Amino acid sequence: MAAIAEPYRIKMVEPITLTTRAQREEAIRAAGYNTFLLRSDDVYIDLLTDSGTSAMSDRQWSALMLGDEAYAGARSFDHLVAAVRDNYGFPYVCPTHQGRGAEHLISKILIRPGQHVPGNMYFTTTRLHQELAGGTFHDVIIDEAHDPGSLHPFKGNIDIGKLEALVAKVGAENIAYVNVAVTVNMAGGQPVSMENLRAVREVCDRHGIILWSDATRLAENAWFIKHREPGYADRSSASIAREMLSHVDGLTMSGKKDCLVNIGGFLAMRDERILLKARELVVVYEGMPTYGGLAGRDLDAMAVGLHEALDDDYLTHRIGQVAYLGERLSAAGVPIVRPTGGHAVFLDAAAFLDHLSQDELPAQSLAAEIYLDSGVRAMERGIVSAGRDDQGRNRHPKLELVRLTIPRRVYTNSHMDVVADSVIRVHERRRDIGGLEFVYESPTLRFFTSRFAPI
Numbered sequence: 001m002a003a004i005a006e007p008y009r010i011k012m013v014e015p016i017t018l019t020t021r022a023q024r025e026e027a028i029r030a031a032g033y034n035t036f037l038l039r040s041d042d043v044y045i046d047l048l049t050d051s052g053t054s055a056m057s058d059r060q061w062s063a064l065m066l067g068d069e070a071y072a073g074a075r076s077f078d079h080l081v082a083a084v085r086d087n088y089g090f091p092y093v094c095p096t097h098q099g100r101g102a103e104h105l106i107s108k109i110l111i112r113p114g115q116h117v118p119g120n121m122y123f124t125t126t127r128l129h130q131e132l133a134g135g136t137f138h139d140v141i142i143d144e145a146h147d148p149g150s151l152h153p154f155k156g157n158i159d160i161g162k163l164e165a166l167v168a169k170v171g172a173e174n175i176a177y178v179n180v181a182v183t184v185n186m187a188g189g190q191p192v193s194m195e196n197l198r199a200v201r202e203v204c205d206r207h208g209i210i211l212w213s214d215a216t217r218l219a220e221n222a223w224f225i226k227h228r229e230p231g232y233a234d235r236s237s238a239s240i241a242r243e244m245l246s247h248v249d250g251l252t253m254s255g256k257k258d259c260l261v262n263i264g265g266f267l268a269m270r271d272e273r274i275l276l277k278a279r280e281l282v283v284v285y286e287g288m289p290t291y292g293g294l295a296g297r298d299l300d301a302m303a304v305g306l307h308e309a310l311d312d313d314y315l316t317h318r319i320g321q322v323a324y325l326g327e328r329l330s331a332a333g334v335p336i337v338r339p340t341g342g343h344a345v346f347l348d349a350a351a352f353l354d355h356l357s358q359d360e361l362p363a364q365s366l367a368a369e370i371y372l373d374s375g376v377r378a379m380e381r382g383i384v385s386a387g388r389d390d391q392g393r394n395r396h397p398k399l400e401l402v403r404l405t406i407p408r409r410v411y412t413n414s415h416m417d418v419v420a421d422s423v424i425r426v427h428e429r430r431r432d433i434g435g436l437e438f439v440y441e442s443p444t445l446r447f448f449t450s451r452f453a454p455i
C-alpha cells in the first residue's frame, strides 16, 4: 500500500515520556500484569484501545464551544439528529453516554428472556448486555474468521447456513434480532461485505426477524468494501456506508470509535416504536432523550466527527497506518491476524508463544512483556477476555490475540516503527517468556480489573 502522509497538520501536541525498564517492572507488578491497570503516565505509546482515544479536529473543538447545555430540547441534539439522518439515513436517534449504554437499552427493548441473538462473533459488552436481558448469544460468523492465517477479504461475514440452521432449530419467533457488527472487533477488525449484508437481510425478511447493526467501526468497514468488493471502487466510503445501513433496521454506535470523540454513543432506527421504548428507558438510565448522559457539547462534537470519519483521505491514511505496522511485523516473521483490519494489528499470541498452553494465558503474558520491553501498551483479546460460560468454565476461544490498537489521528508511523521494533525484539526472545496465572479474578468482564502473577 503506497505510503501517504497524514491528511492533516498537527496544531497541538501532548508530550509523552519513555520510562526506564526498572520503572516499567515496578509499574507492571503494581498493575498485576494487567495492562488495563497501568497508569497513563507509565505508558509511552498507548495502543490499549481505539475507543475514546482519537484526536479531535479543529472543527470538533469549535463545535464544543457552541454546545447547547439546555436540559431539554438542546440545539446540540438537533445537530446530532441531522448528522445521523444525512450520513446514516436514519430519522430517529437516542443518544447514550457511550456504546454500552446503547447496548443496555436495545437489549432490554428487543430481547425477551429465553430468546436467542445470533451475531458475527462475540463482543464482550455486547454479549453481556444480551445475557443480562435474558438472551443467549450464538456465533454465526464464517469459519475463516477463527483462522488467523486465512486471507478471506471479508472475515466478518455471517455464515448464512449457520444463521438458517439456528432459525430452524429455535424458531424465528425465539430470535430477538440478528446482530451484525461492522467491522468485527474480536476477529481482528475484519469487515462484512455488502453482498453478505444483502444476504442476511433476505434471511431476516423471509423469517420476519429484526436485523440490527453494531456500527461502531462502520466507516472502516465501508472503506474495505470500496477497496475489496467488486463494483464499489468508484464509490465514496460515505455513500457505501449509507448503502450498508439501508439494509439494517437500526444501529448501536459507540461514538468513541468511528465518530472520533472521547465520549458518546447512540441508537438510531427507523421504527418509531423502538424510539419510544428507548426514550422510556433513557430517562431511567442515561438522562433526557435529547442528551442521553452527555453534555450538549459532546453531541455537537459527535455530529461533526461522525461526518469526518467517513472521509476517504482520512480512512486511507488511518487504515494504511494499521497495514504499515502489520507489514513490518509480518516481514519479521511475527505471527499476526491476516489480513490486517481497520483499527488494530492483532498478534497471534498462541503462535507467538506456542510453548504455552492457553490456560497459561499467553496473550495476557505477551501484552505484559511488550510493555516491559518498550512502554507500549497493548490489550489481551484471548481466554481472559472470553470469560467463563454459564457453567463457570473458562471459555477457550480459537483466537488468542494481543491487540495493538491504533488511536485515530494520534500517532505517526515513527511511533509505529518503535512499536514494531519492540514486538520484534520480544519475538526474538519469545522462548524466555513464561505464562501468567490469576491472583484475583473479577466476576464480570474480568479482563478489565483482574490481577495476575508469573507462573
Ligand SMILES: CC1=C(O)/C(=C\N=C(/C)C(=O)O)C(COP(=O)(O)O)=CN1
Pocket: 048, 049, 050, 051, 098, 099, 100, 101, 123, 125, 126, 181, 185, 214, 216, 217, 254, 255, 256, 264, 265
Ligand atoms: C464493537 C464494539 C466495541 O468495540 C465496543 C467497545 N470497544 C472497546 C472499548 C475496545 O477497546 O474495543 C463497544 C462498546 O462501546 P463503549 O466502549 O461502551 O463505548 C461496542 N461494540
